[in-house]
Amino acid sequence: MSMKTLKLLTILVPPLIIGGFEYVRHEFLLDSLSMETGNFYMLILTLLLSYLFASWMFRRIESVNLRLSREQARHAVYEERERLARELHDNIAQTLFFLNVQLKKGQLEEARSAVSEIDHHLRQAIFNLRTVPEESATFASRLQTWLEEWSVLSGIPVEHRIAMDLGALPPSAEVPLFSIIREAFTNIRKHSMADRAWLELVSGEEGRSTWRLRIADNGLGLAPGSADRAGRYGLGLMRKQARELGAELVLSGEEGEGLTITLAVRHSPSGEGGSL
Template sequence: MSYRLIQMLTVILPTILIGGFEFFRHDFLLGYLSMQTGNVFITILTFVLSLLFSSWVFHIIRIKNDQLAEEQAKRAVYEERERLARELHDGIAQSLFFLNVKLKQGDVAAASRAVSTIDHHVRQAIFNLRSTPEEDGSLNSRVIKWISEWSSFSGIDAKVDFEIPNDLFTIKEEVQIFAIVQEAFANIRKHSGATQAHIDFKGTQEQWQLRIWDNGCGFDITLLSERKYGISMMRERARQVGAGFQLSKSELGGTKIIVTKEMQK
């Protein structure tokens, strides 16, 4: 049912029902109902009709909103898949170009490293695509499962501390947060040289905070490329859920990412 039809029914139905009753009362019921009794009756009738009609209208609106939220969530997942596909394409294209150059130069060792890099790109992309945010279950269970698989895949020990209510985020927000986690842990695997990674995710209805850090080599902020490390993407995803994004060195010597949001009261 379209919003235009709902709008028309909202105007027409109460007018016809209540106005029709008033005409019928004045023409046929004045001898049976006093004005006072009639006024009480029309008041009750108006209340019942308004309650029934508003419940029906809001039920339809709720269904429409749920459908819209589902479509937005699917779109966010498709966008994430497209990003992973572009990342896979770019990474493999660069590695293949490097492989071709080294083979022409006869540098077998460098060519072997390029093949290994391509293999890592493909494995990481397949791993990410297999763990999409639209799977059943809460955000907590999906992230914990994904990090457990990531730890087995990367060989890096991962510590997880989650205290997040299951209904704290919308589906679209979960997609963005899940993508931040994936990007951060992909950076740890590819660039940090870490042996340990930590994720701490705690929150309430008033505020929440996501922290990810490692014991790797850290970074030089003056030489850091936001594009290379996907930092601009994580910062943008944090902005889309209304959260702040901070990047710093961790107490363990590696990198720390903090995403924080305070709910508006």
């Protein structure tokens, strides 16, 4: 039974029962039932019916809420499985492919680096599975915690500014956006030789469904033509995730002057995404 039906029953049942009793009393029982006795019976009948109806209605509401809670729990499990599957595919599967290529080429040093990266991703995945997520934790708070942990592990200080309006980032965008951030910071740790990094994630000025991401470091920067070699820095994966968000990934920075990654997205009022 839907909540709309329960609402209608709550509105209609009490007046119909009380009105029906009053009609019967005035039409058929007025000569044999005094006004005082009728009022007393009316009070008892009202209390009894109210108790029975309220008990039944709240049992129905509890049943509906329990069913909704179970459905939400199942949905959360499915979402977490999908997130974990994408995380394993985007990180471990890609690194294993890279490891296979390097082993075929006989580049053992690169292969050792890939094995170390796989070990890092596996440990991080196991840690995420064992860690109980905070209730009502926002994407901004989770990202801030991750940045602090990354800074401790890498030894590279991170300055960050996260100012997101409520609703600016839909839940469906959190996984691909975090994948881009994680890949960018992996590149900073492995390739940039930087000693400082910056992240800025802010809501846009055009409305609620807009945001802009900027990641920068003071490392080696981009060598001429390196931006086109997507496989070297995992840029292909980052650009794929950016397309899922309806945005375009932009890299800037000269060699020796650090690297800046910018990603901005705007959703039109109809809900269709466009890139900036």
